[in-house]
Amino acid sequence: MTEANSKPEGNLKSGSALERTYVSGQFVCTGEVGPPKEASFHHVEMYGTGMKGRVDAINLTDNQTAVTRLSSWAAAVKLVLMGLEPNLQMVCRDRNRLAMQSDLLGAYAHGVRNVLCLTGDHQAFGNHPGCKGVYDVDSIQLIGIVKKLRDEGCFECGEECKNNPKFFIGCVENPFGDPFEFRAVRLEKKIEAGADFVQTQCILDMERFELFMEKVRERGLHKRIYISPGLMPVKSPKMARYMQHGVPGMLVSEEFCQYLETASNGKIGALDLTVDYIKRCQQMEGVAGVHIMAVAWEEVVPLVVQKAGLLPRPFAAFHDNPAPISDEIKALWKKSGVDNYIPELA
Amino acid sequence: MIVAEGKPVEKILEMIAPYKKVLIAGCRGCVTVCLTGGEKEVGILASQIRMARSKDGNALEVLEQTEERQCDAEYNAKFLENVGKVDAIVSLACGIGIQYLGEKYPLTPIYPGVNTLMLGANIDVGRWEERCFACGDCVLDKTGGICPIARCSKSLLNGPCGGSQFGKCEVSAPVKEDIPCGWQLIYDRLSALGQLDKMSEIIPAKNWLRAKGPRTYVREDLTLDRS
Numbered sequence: 001m002t003e004a005n006s007k008p009e010g011n012l013k014s015g016s017a018l019e020r021t022y023v024s025g026q027f028v029c030t031g032e033v034g035p036p037k038e039a040s041f042h043h044v045e046m047y048g049t050g051m052k053g054r055v056d057a058i059n060l061t062d063n064q065t066a067v068t069r070l071s072s073w074a075a076a077v078k079l080v081l082m083g084l085e086p087n088l089q090m091v092c093r094d095r096n097r098l099a100m101q102s103d104l105l106g107a108y109a110h111g112v113r114n115v116l117c118l119t120g121d122h123q124a125f126g127n128h129p130g131c132k133g134v135y136d137v138d139s140i141q142l143i144g145i146v147k148k149l150r151d152e153g154c155f156e157c158g159e160e161c162k163n164n165p166k167f168f169i170g171c172v173e174n175p176f177g178d179p180f181e182f183r184a185v186r187l188e189k190k191i192e193a194g195a196d197f198v199q200t201q202c203i204l205d206m207e208r209f210e211l212f213m214e215k216v217r218e219r220g221l222h223k224r225i226y227i228s229p230g231l232m233p234v235k236s237p238k239m240a241r242y243m244q245h246g247v248p249g250m251l252v253s254e255e256f257c258q259y260l261e262t263a264s265n266g267k268i269g270a271l272d273l274t275v276d277y278i279k280r281c282q283q284m285e286g287v288a289g290v291h292i293m294a295v296a297w298e299e300v301v302p303l304v305v306q307k308a309g310l311l312p313r314p315f316a317a318f319h320d321n322p323a324p325i326s327d328e329i330k331a332l333w334k335k336s337g338v339d340n341y342i343p344e345l346a
Numbered sequence: 347m348i349v350a351e352g353k354p355v356e357k358i359l360e361m362i363a364p365y366k367k368v369l370i371a372g373c374r375g376c377v378t379v380c381l382t383g384g385e386k387e388v389g390i391l392a393s394q395i396r397m398a399r400s401k402d403g404n405a406l407e408v409l410e411q412t413e414e415r416q417c418d419a420e421y422n423a424k425f426l427e428n429v430g431k432v433d434a435i436v437s438l439a440c441g442i443g444i445q446y447l448g449e450k451y452p453l454t455p456i457y458p459g460v461n462t463l464m465l466g467a468n469i470d471v472g473r474w475e476e477r478c479f480a481c482g483d484c485v486l487d488k489t490g491g492i493c494p495i496a497r498c499s500k501s502l503l504n505g506p507c508g509g510s511q512f513g514k515c516e517v518s519a520p521v522k523e524d525i526p527c528g529w530q531l532i533y534d535r536l537s538a539l540g541q542l543d544k545m546s547e548i549i550p551a552k553n554w555l556r557a558k559g560p561r562t563y564v565r566e567d568l569t570l571d572r573s
Binding site for chain 2: 092093097119121122124125129133135136137138139140141144145156172173174176177178179182185186188189192193201246247248249250
């Protein structure tokens with residue numbers, strides 16, 4: 001395990017496995033686990049083990065959709081203890097700069113090396129809609145804070161931070177948000193602020209994403225930041241239609257919905273479509289990897305990764321080979337009817 | 347102006363349940379303009395209270411008085427005579443007026459007859475919208491004259507979040523009401539002004555100390571030497 005004050009090797013900023021993979025030029029593949037609404041690491045352990053050796057890093061969402069969950073910080077440390085590489089998500093909704101920097105120090109001291117800076121869904125979406133949203137800083141300012149800690153060794157206030165945390169800094173951009181023309185500019189602002197990699201909002205409309213990438217390439221941004229589009233296996237056609245109409249900031253193409261609706265097996269279709277999207281992303285100039293965000297369906301990440309031919313991972317989880325698939329994960333596959341998707345894993 | 351809404355009469359009746367004689371104090375400032383706490387509303391509330399209490403067989407006497415402002419000591423002094431006659435005051439001024447009138451007469455309990463909502467503008471008949479947060483450090487020069495602190499649900503300073511779509515703020519969905527995305531408005535205005543380059547500027551983290559009270563503003567050039 002890495003020590004708190006160890007220096008990243010060579011020209012690396014953090015030395016994380018994720019950074020190494022991006023820097024090596026190999027196609028990056030990250031996964032994601034949503035911590036549970038309970039005081040237990042069971043889910044984090046189960047899904048984390050399933051992804052071990054199959055992804056380069058695992059995102060831990062931070063009270064996603066503004067619903068109180070086990071903290072992303074604690075879940076990230078759990079992954080470190082399991083020998084896995086976490087990507088710590090940090091939203092601006094719940095903490096001020098004082099608490100965020102405090103958590104960054106704690107996470108780094110525990111061996112966390114990647115941090116993903118986000119604004120966060122508004123608290124009105126979640127299970128405490130009347131709570132006070134913090135938004136002391138926005139995501140761009142947060143990126144600047146993490147960079148200042150890393151590169152200047154000082155806190156946002158300017159005070160020196162000894163044994164400063166040296167994170168690989170991630171950000172998010174939504175190619176489906178408006179104003180569309182501003183989205184690439186916003187990404188550029190994040191690069192200027194200090195972002196090293198970006199994971200996009202999930203791509204359920206490939207044409208629009210291609211348009212976004214055109215704007216990105218026009219500005220030469222793909223040469224300044226590693227880009228991983230977010231890809232989501234969507235469990236049911238109904239869910240796809242819901243996201244098409246009911247989730248602000250999302251665009252779901254007709255092609256996507258209809259593919260799921262006409263597939264003979266919707267679940268298998270969802271996995272096939274994700275694999276297809278991965279392959280399309282691999283062909284796209286300026287795309288450095290994919291981020292597989294199987295929200296509430298985390299158990300399928302190993303299937304998608306293997307089917308897409310992304311194994312073995314070069315530096316994943318400190319050179320571990322893919323972990324054996326647990327009976328618990330296999331039972332979940334069976335439950336959603338995808339247990340024979342890759343026969344040798346069944 | 348300061349925009350306020352009247353509290354439900356039932357709430358006000360609860361507050362003044364123990365009293366036999368109350369003063370409803372109105373204000374001719376902002377609350378008159380937003381039709382919440384002027385002379386007319388004082389009269390309406392007084393009638394409602396009288397009727398409700400009579401109906402309950404617990405009649406009370408209600409005095410009515412409206413002055414120019416309740417955020418100014420000289421006008422609050424005019425309430426002296428009536429305050430001396432009552433057990434309690436219900437003020438229909440904004441939160442500032444309610445408190446300042448209460449400070450003038452500290453031995454008489456004062457109750458709020460309104461909820462003070464925002465610093466807003468009268469957009470249409472019967473509609474007011476927030477425009478300013480009184481954050482103490484105006485950034486309108488950078489944002490095309492449209493305030494991101496008051497008009498973005500997250501008070502973001504560097505452009506819209508990922509939830510902005512079709513001109514609407516993401517919060518429109520959970521609150522089931524169309525809220526314009528403040529940053530879309532800023533983008534459109536800057537675009538019309540030919541100043542879109544301002545969207546590329548990184549605005550640093552804000553000093554919220556100026557936005558959070560208790561705040562005091564002193565102008566040395568105007569203060570009196572009281573020594």
